[in-house]
Amino acid sequence: xLARLITCSKPFDKLFRRNPFLRDPVRQVGRLxxxxxxxVLALEILDASRLLATLLGAAGVAGLALGFxxxxxxxxxxxxxxxxxxxxxxxxxHIVIEGYEGRVLRLTPRATLLMxxxxxxxxxxxxxxxxxxxxxxxxxxxxxxxxxxGVDTAQNLAEAQELATRxxxxxxxxLDDPAPYCAVETLGDSNVILRVYGWVDQxxxxxxxxxxxxxxxxxxAYDQAGxxxxxxxxxxxxxxxxxxxxxxxVADASVPVAAAEPGxxxxxxxxxxxxxxxxxxxxxxxxxxxxxxxxxxxxxxARKE
Numbered sequence: 485x486l487a488r489l490i491t492c493s494k495p496f497d498k499l500f501r502r503n504p505f506l507r508d509p510v511r512q513v514g515r516l517x518x519x520x521x522x523x524v525l526a527l528e529i530l531d532a533s534r535l536l537a538t539l540l541g542a543a544g545v546a547g548l549a550l551g552f553x554x555x556x557x558x559x560x561x562x563x564x565x566x567x568x569x570x571x572x573x574x575x576x577x578h579i580v581i582e583g584y585e586g587r588v589l590r591l592t593p594r595a596t597l598l599m600x601x602x603x604x605x606x607x608x609x610x611x612x613x614x615x616x617x618x619x620x621x622x623x624x625x626x627x628x629x630x631x632x633x634g635v636d637t638a639q640n641l642a643e644a645q646e647l648a649t650r651x652x653x654x655x656x657x658x659l660d661d662p663a664p665y666c667a668v669e670t671l672g673d674s675n676v677i678l679r680v681y682g683w684v685d686q687x688x689x690x691x692x693x694x695x696x697x698x699x700x701x702x703x704x705a706y707d708q709a710g711x712x713x714x715x716x717x718x719x720x721x722x723x724x725x726x727x728x729x730x731x732x733x734v735a736d737a738s739v740p741v742a743a744a745e746p747g748x749x750x751x752x753x754x755x756x757x758x759x760x761x762x763x764x765x766x767x768x769x770x771x772x773x774x775x776x777x778x779x780x781x782x783x784x785x786a787r788k789e
Contacts, residue, residue, distance in 0.1 A: 568591065
């Protein structure tokens, strides 16, 4: 009666209003402690100390056996408690956990549920989530993209870098602060690799679309400015005249091939695609939450790491 009175009181509930998941195990532990205290007190009053020692010894052995048998379950449950106390992610966050990438659906007492970027559900045990390295792309809305472009070794690198930077500065979806820039990455045998960097505000633009459009526009700017982007160079070994391959003479095997005439294609247009945020996955996540019940430990009022 005393255990029920204390653990079901309103002041007790107020202590765990921010985390209801923690309230139930603390309530059970509190009842067990009060009941055990009452049992020990009753045995002392009855002068049954030997019986108390026997009970404690049996309880210790049973607890040790259960601990080994339910080690994974207990570890997962404790990890769920810790994740609910200091939540490293929130609903709809775009995260990567040990190679699993997706948007957060919910945190249950057993697992963390993600919806991958191709619409599949991924269930990761909380014990693994708690110990894993988590990358959260949503916590900081600004995210940097990068891509490589190769130019000829005889090219003026400073002009090529400046052209790529100006192209990104005039593009929608690329932030001015931090500003985009282009750096020389490596010197190859037949080209120089330039690495282009830019920043995106993921609240206003779609990251993959902005990166894709940036690559296209830089390539278009290089074509218009005559910046040479060389193709791979291959060495050809020519056989002496009259020597055939697999019994066929060179004269018989020679087939004239007409060189392709350079095509006159239309110039690349300017920014032509929509770089706004996609809402396809948002609709699927909302539909999943409407159609799936169950306990969710994620709370907007909980502390965030």
